[in-house]
Amino acid sequence: MTRDDAFLQFLLRMGDNTLVLGHRVSEWCGHAPVLEEDIALANTALDLIGQTQMWLALAGEVQGDGKSADDLAFLRDAWDFRNALLVEVPNGDFGRTLMRQFLFDSWHKLMLERLKGSSDERVAAIAEKAVKEVTYHVERSRDTVIGLGDGTEESHARMQEALDYLWPYVGELFASDAVDAEMVAAGIAPDPASLRADYDAILTEVMAEATLSIPKSGFAHKGGRDGRMHTEHLGHLLTSMQWLQRAYPGARW
Amino acid sequence: MYAQMIKTASDGIKSRDEMSDEERTFQDKIDADIKIEPKDWMPEDYRRTLIRQIGQHAHSEVVGQLPEGNWITRAPTLERKAILLAKVQDEAGHGLYLYSAAETLGVSRDELVEMLLSGKMKYSSIFNYPTLNWADIGAVGWLVDGAAIINQVALQRTSYGPYSRAMIRICKEESFHARQGYHAIMAMAFGTPEQKKMAQDAVNRLWFPALMMFGPSDKDSVHSEQSMAWKIKIKTNDELRQQFVDQTVPQILYLGLDLPDPNIQWNEERGHYDFSDPDWSEFFNVIKGNGPCNTDRLAARRKAWDDGQWVRDGLLAHSRKKAAARMAAE
Ligand SMILES: [Fe+2]
Ligand SMILES: [Fe+2]
Ligand SMILES: [Fe+2]
Numbered sequence: 001m002t003r004d005d006a007f008l009q010f011l012l013r014m015g016d017n018t019l020v021l022g023h024r025v026s027e028w029c030g031h032a033p034v035l036e037e038d039i040a041l042a043n044t045a046l047d048l049i050g051q052t053q054m055w056l057a058l059a060g061e062v063q064g065d066g067k068s069a070d071d072l073a074f075l076r077d078a079w080d081f082r083n084a085l086l087v088e089v090p091n092g093d094f095g096r097t098l099m100r101q102f103l104f105d106s107w108h109k110l111m112l113e114r115l116k117g118s119s120d121e122r123v124a125a126i127a128e129k130a131v132k133e134v135t136y137h138v139e140r141s142r143d144t145v146i147g148l149g150d151g152t153e154e155s156h157a158r159m160q161e162a163l164d165y166l167w168p169y170v171g172e173l174f175a176s177d178a179v180d181a182e183m184v185a186a187g188i189a190p191d192p193a194s195l196r197a198d199y200d201a202i203l204t205e206v207m208a209e210a211t212l213s214i215p216k217s218g219f220a221h222k223g224g225r226d227g228r229m230h231t232e233h234l235g236h237l238l239t240s241m242q243w244l245q246r247a248y249p250g251a252r253w
Numbered sequence: 254m255y256a257q258m259i260k261t262a263s264d265g266i267k268s269r270d271e272m273s274d275e276e277r278t279f280q281d282k283i284d285a286d287i288k289i290e291p292k293d294w295m296p297e298d299y300r301r302t303l304i305r306q307i308g309q310h311a312h313s314e315v316v317g318q319l320p321e322g323n324w325i326t327r328a329p330t331l332e333r334k335a336i337l338l339a340k341v342q343d344e345a346g347h348g349l350y351l352y353s354a355a356e357t358l359g360v361s362r363d364e365l366v367e368m369l370l371s372g373k374m375k376y377s378s379i380f381n382y383p384t385l386n387w388a389d390i391g392a393v394g395w396l397v398d399g400a401a402i403i404n405q406v407a408l409q410r411t412s413y414g415p416y417s418r419a420m421i422r423i424c425k426e427e428s429f430h431a432r433q434g435y436h437a438i439m440a441m442a443f444g445t446p447e448q449k450k451m452a453q454d455a456v457n458r459l460w461f462p463a464l465m466m467f468g469p470s471d472k473d474s475v476h477s478e479q480s481m482a483w484k485i486k487i488k489t490n491d492e493l494r495q496q497f498v499d500q501t502v503p504q505i506l507y508l509g510l511d512l513p514d515p516n517i518q519w520n521e522e523r524g525h526y527d528f529s530d531p532d533w534s535e536f537f538n539v540i541k542g543n544g545p546c547n548t549d550r551l552a553a554r555r556k557a558w559d560d561g562q563w564v565r566d567g568l569l570a571h572s573r574k575k576a577a578a579r580m581a582a583e
Contacts, residue, residue: 033561155567
């Protein structure tokens with residue numbers, strides 16, 4: 001694997017995470033529990049799609065064959081996607097959506113903070129811009145997880161169920177492989193494993209305030225970041241997301 | 254418009270002689286273009302009419318998320334998806350401003366939502382039509398928001414202060430909505446033959462429903478007179494509709510699309526385009542609940558509200574616990 005190969009993989013991992021999660025969040029449009037949440041969810045999705053445009057445009061540049069961010073988003077099949085499995089699982093109820101958001105946002109913020117110091121200034125610039133948005137995302141998802149965890153009996157039970165369901169998808173965010181080793185060597189990105197201690201500290205504090213218990217199991221589903229085995233859900237998501245581009249090849253929109 | 258067929262509580266306008274002193278002072282203020290503010294005295298009918306109108310307008314912003322949301326997950330490019338998200342986010346924000354304006358009249362947002370969900374209050378008939386192809390999203394921005402703007406620009410001068418200020422704020426965002434819609438449909442009208450077909454299909458289907466947004470024709474609009482006198486309404490339905498047609502026909506021609514109505518023709522004498530009336534029996538049917546999407550739209554809003562009950566309860570319970578803990582600590 002050349003350094004550029006690894007760099008491309010890294011950029012797809014970042015951009016596919018925000019693309020797929022942005023898509024999932026946008027599915028809520030008009031269906032949220034309260035108008036303020038409709039606004040907040042649309043805003044989060046919008047930020048994530050904006051970040052996708054930056055990551056995938058850079059990925060296209062690094063790949064060097066003239067592909068645009070749109071080509072990458074709309075014309076790759078599932079096996080070429082490099083997002084973590086966590087972001088592709090279905091929304092479930094509002095509790096699961098916000099729990100997933102918090103689990104992702106917390107990782108995302110730690111990652112972007114480190115990427116601000118990337119040796120690649122294009123990466124550093126994207127991180128600089130994105131981290132401002134993500135700081136707001138995590139504040140909001142954190143407050144909601146705490147509010148619903150420590151709310152009524154029902155909301156507590158639903159949030160615990162959400163955490164239990166999502167927990168096996170968390171570990172993949174911190175799995176390191178050869179791509180990561182190459183990125184560390186180049187000073188482009190941190191080793192994901194090195195973010196784990198800070199992440200666990202945040203989670204311990206927030207879940208305590210939310211009166212939720214973090215599952216004991218350390219088991220982690222993997223296969224998204226390397227594309228080896230996505231969930232069944234991704235194909236359905238791509239079916240709607242890519243429909244127009246696939247049905248009318250070459251059209252400009 | 255977003256508020257159609259608003260009933261005023263009484264019929265007929267009182268003459269000055271028939272008015273009480275309070276009513277006369279009130280009407281004088283309106284005639285002098287002095288805004289009515291929440292704490293000012295106002296006739297009960299004025300208050301109720303405004304609640305209906307602003308409430309219906311707010312509901313329209315909220316239900317209006319659904320036909321556009323229908324395409325967010327299928328937007329063809331990242332840019333289009335981002336633009337549509339930004340627009341729909343604005344519409345939800347408009348809903349918020351308008352509910353707040355209605356609340357100054359002594360009705361809560363929850364009460365208004367309850368009336369929407371029980372079918373006691375309406376939202377604009379336009380949102381009971383489906384969005385069937387991607388060009389519909391362009392057409393909604395261009396035609397539906399375009400029609401809304403015509404009405405809302407006029408309403409910036411409405412007599413009730415909080416409503417007028419909400420309209421001023423909303424109008425600032427609306428021009429972006431209409432522009433993005435026109436650009437989206439332009440890309441298609443000038444695109445592949447299939448795309449042009451989608452654009453034509455969207456214009457054909459949405460033209461008459463857009464005309465209906467302005468409400469029934471003046472001769473059948475029974476409640477307009479009092480609303481005009483109170484400056485809750487600024488222009489008549491037919492005036493606004495004509496303005497919309499005059500502004501939109503040249504845009505359709507520029508796109509190279511066929512006109513959706515064979516009777517559209519420039520009338521030199523009037524200085525306006527002539528056009529066919531929409532099918533008013535269809536309009537009244539949609540208002541009655543028989544539009545293509547009424548049942549689904551309302552069901553979607555009810556489901557969102559019902560499914561969200563535990564969330565609202567949970568967050569409320571938490572904030573009460575926190576408040577209690579703060580009290581105990583003091
Ligand atoms: Fe934002
Ligand atoms: Fe609006
Ligand atoms: Fe709008």
